[in-house]
Amino acid sequence: xxKIQTGKGRASGRVTLAEVAAHAGVATMTASxxxxxxxxxxxxxxxxxxxxxxELGYVPNRAARALASAQSNVIVVLVPSLSNAVFTAxxxxxxxxxxADNYQILIGNTRYSDxxxxxxxxxxxxxxxxxxxxxxxxxSKRVRQMLAASHVPIVSMxxxxxxxxxxxxxxxxxxxxxxxxxxxxDKGHTRIxxxxxxxxxxxxxxxxxYRKAMDEAGLSDPRLEIMVGDPSTIAxxxxxxxxxxxxxxxxxxxxxxxDDLAHGAIYQCQRRGIAVPEQLAICGFNxxxxxxxxxxxxxxxxxxxxxxxxxxxxxxRTVIRGExxxxxxxxxxxxxxxxxxx
Amino acid sequence: xxKIQTGKGRASGRVTLAEVAAHAGVATMTASxxxxxxxxxxxxxxxxxxxxxxELGYVPNRAARALASAQSNVIVVLVPSLSNAVFTAxxxxxxxxxxADNYQILIGNTRYSDxxxxxxxxxxxxxxxxxxxxxxxxxSKRVRQMLAASHVPIVSMxxxxxxxxxxxxxxxxxxxxxxxxxxxxDKGHTRIxxxxxxxxxxxxxxxxxYRKAMDEAGLSDPRLEIMVGDPSTIAxxxxxxxxxxxxxxxxxxxxxxxDDLAHGAIYQCQRRGIAVPEQLAICGFNxxxxxxxxxxxxxxxxxxxxxxxxxxxxxxRTVIRGExxxxxxxxxxxxxxxxxxx
DNA sequence: CTGAAAGCGCTTACAG
DNA sequence: CTGAAAGCGCTTACAG
Numbered sequence: 001x002x003k004i005q006t007g008k009g010r011a012s013g014r015v016t017l018a019e020v021a022a023h024a025g026v027a028t029m030t031a032s033x034x035x036x037x038x039x040x041x042x043x044x045x046x047x048x049x050x051x052x053x054x055e056l057g058y059v060p061n062r063a064a065r066a067l068a069s070a071q072s073n074v075i076v077v078l079v080p081s082l083s084n085a086v087f088t089a090x091x092x093x094x095x096x097x098x099x100a101d102n103y104q105i106l107i108g109n110t111r112y113s114d115x116x117x118x119x120x121x122x123x124x125x126x127x128x129x130x131x132x133x134x135x136x137x138x139x140s141k142r143v144r145q146m147l148a149a150s151h152v153p154i155v156s157m158x159x160x161x162x163x164x165x166x167x168x169x170x171x172x173x174x175x176x177x178x179x180x181x182x183x184x185x186d187k188g189h190t191r192i193x194x195x196x197x198x199x200x201x202x203x204x205x206x207x208x209x210y211r212k213a214m215d216e217a218g219l220s221d222p223r224l225e226i227m228v229g230d231p232s233t234i235a236x237x238x239x240x241x242x243x244x245x246x247x248x249x250x251x252x253x254x255x256x257x258x259d260d261l262a263h264g265a266i267y268q269c270q271r272r273g274i275a276v277p278e279q280l281a282i283c284g285f286n287x288x289x290x291x292x293x294x295x296x297x298x299x300x301x302x303x304x305x306x307x308x309x310x311x312x313x314x315x316x317r318t319v320i321r322g323e324x325x326x327x328x329x330x331x332x333x334x335x336x337x338x339x340x341x342x
Numbered sequence: 343x344x345k346i347q348t349g350k351g352r353a354s355g356r357v358t359l360a361e362v363a364a365h366a367g368v369a370t371m372t373a374s375x376x377x378x379x380x381x382x383x384x385x386x387x388x389x390x391x392x393x394x395x396x397e398l399g400y401v402p403n404r405a406a407r408a409l410a411s412a413q414s415n416v417i418v419v420l421v422p423s424l425s426n427a428v429f430t431a432x433x434x435x436x437x438x439x440x441x442a443d444n445y446q447i448l449i450g451n452t453r454y455s456d457x458x459x460x461x462x463x464x465x466x467x468x469x470x471x472x473x474x475x476x477x478x479x480x481x482s483k484r485v486r487q488m489l490a491a492s493h494v495p496i497v498s499m500x501x502x503x504x505x506x507x508x509x510x511x512x513x514x515x516x517x518x519x520x521x522x523x524x525x526x527x528d529k530g531h532t533r534i535x536x537x538x539x540x541x542x543x544x545x546x547x548x549x550x551x552y553r554k555a556m557d558e559a560g561l562s563d564p565r566l567e568i569m570v571g572d573p574s575t576i577a578x579x580x581x582x583x584x585x586x587x588x589x590x591x592x593x594x595x596x597x598x599x600x601d602d603l604a605h606g607a608i609y610q611c612q613r614r615g616i617a618v619p620e621q622l623a624i625c626g627f628n629x630x631x632x633x634x635x636x637x638x639x640x641x642x643x644x645x646x647x648x649x650x651x652x653x654x655x656x657x658x659r660t661v662i663r664g665e666x667x668x669x670x671x672x673x674x675x676x677x678x679x680x681x682x683x684x
Numbered sequence: 685c686t687g688a689a690a691g692c693g694c695t696t697a698c699a700g
Numbered sequence: 701c702t703g704a705a706a707g708c709g710c711t712t713a714c715a716g
Contacts, residue, residue: 062468064693066405082430126404267635293609369687406709
């Protein structure tokens, strides 16, 4: 009883479990159980502990729990961008999937940089995460080494892995690029340009799909491709429209690697007096909200980003629990949204 | 020496500091210092420890460090949304400000919900954060109690606190709302509508500013106000345009509480054949990227969201270090962006 | 500059 | 169902 102190603990200045236990008149570990595994404690003691927790304003120390249990309840999520609506939707899906469990989600923004990804991973690995959600399949050697050494379960999001041992949830970026290009070809376009920015692995795969379709149709022409490493923005789309029309003035359709670019290209056409789609068809990728509302509305590829996050988190949780997942490679597909702009 | 094991630690399955120390032939605490305070260790020993770290692939256990040092190096950030570009910009500013330091940033998305904010805060408080960055000034009683009991330094973002003891970084939402409304009045508009969604505290303050300006000009009319709790989206803007024109058919200008709504309203005007700004002026708030590019380009309020994050994090860091900040209330202002739509 | 000891606040087997 | 003991992997004063 005399262990009840001032209500302030020691080093951390916080109430400890031992103080709660003393206050409730039980052993520390009974208090621990009353909190973590309430079913294993008699209702009477449980109630006393709960009351002590409330009276003392006890806040568990997560570091102590993690250290003692060798279990962090942390899940790390690495995304390349937070300003891209695609990844914020992925995050929303992850949050929803993990909401019931007591996981702490560590969100890292790699900003499309290998160095940043390495840095974040090395820091987050210090938290001994239960699992990791990664964006994309291609990572630097150091990242792969750290990941392998950590023995932490990983699920890759956005695209599908070739080997089934690697857990992945997404859709074929290449097939989506191919599908959109075929759509434009089937509409009768013959001079179809491709505008790619950021040049992350997903954009590169979409470009591959574009090239495949163009090759098959005998329509390939390097002048029709504009690829730049800058981030995808509306402003860049406007600029690249000018670049591609300079490079291929007879261009009759443009496949933009994502919607921001397509929006910028369309706004720029409006300023230049180019009729979309009559003179120039323009389509995008990802189906951002504005695409359905702009005038003209934008033809694009709808992507299941929320579901990617949700299913990836669900899959990861299954693996963390030691259960065997029904599938290790979950293809969520994509949808061609045919609208006015192409 | 015989302490060097298989390279695998015990419970956590990881290499420990003790193993690193044994490998380097030094005491555990010398190894600890070589890593945390390298200046306090002789170059020779430091090199041996560093080599041991590399050879063994040592990853520090953050939970153990936090527990022993009673210092988490965690900073909690609570934002109401991740799909709103305003808050992702705030986060980018925070990241940049804290990049050099070894902080782990815990990002929580409260989804504009008090209950969710309480839940996240109670979980994050378990990590014993060094500091907290909060969005807005108004919080539930439980949140205020938890915050007070925690004794953790807090900086509020987005708006300015009335009491100087409360650290805050942002700008006056009310003044911004007033400024935009005055602008419309000065342009000769007399039937100025206000469309508000989400109805978080910032929107409410902007509405207050709108009302003040309208009152002063003797132009107030409740039929000119549409307030709904739904999240701000382009789709909602399109819908609310219809609602306000039904409520006040003679409306000659609309102040949308943010850009998404303004975009939707403008797209809807285009579909209905209403000329913007000739028949109806429309303006927004926040200056999202599309606002500068749309046709017509959108008159709006430019807000210093990136800088809010950056300065708030910088202020918090100052306080955490025990230093006295130059100012406790940092007004970053706003900018009226007069463009084509109003 | 270097080190042996104690302790951070929990949980995990192990008994009873 | 309940509890005394040991230990998780670090760091913090305190000596030398």
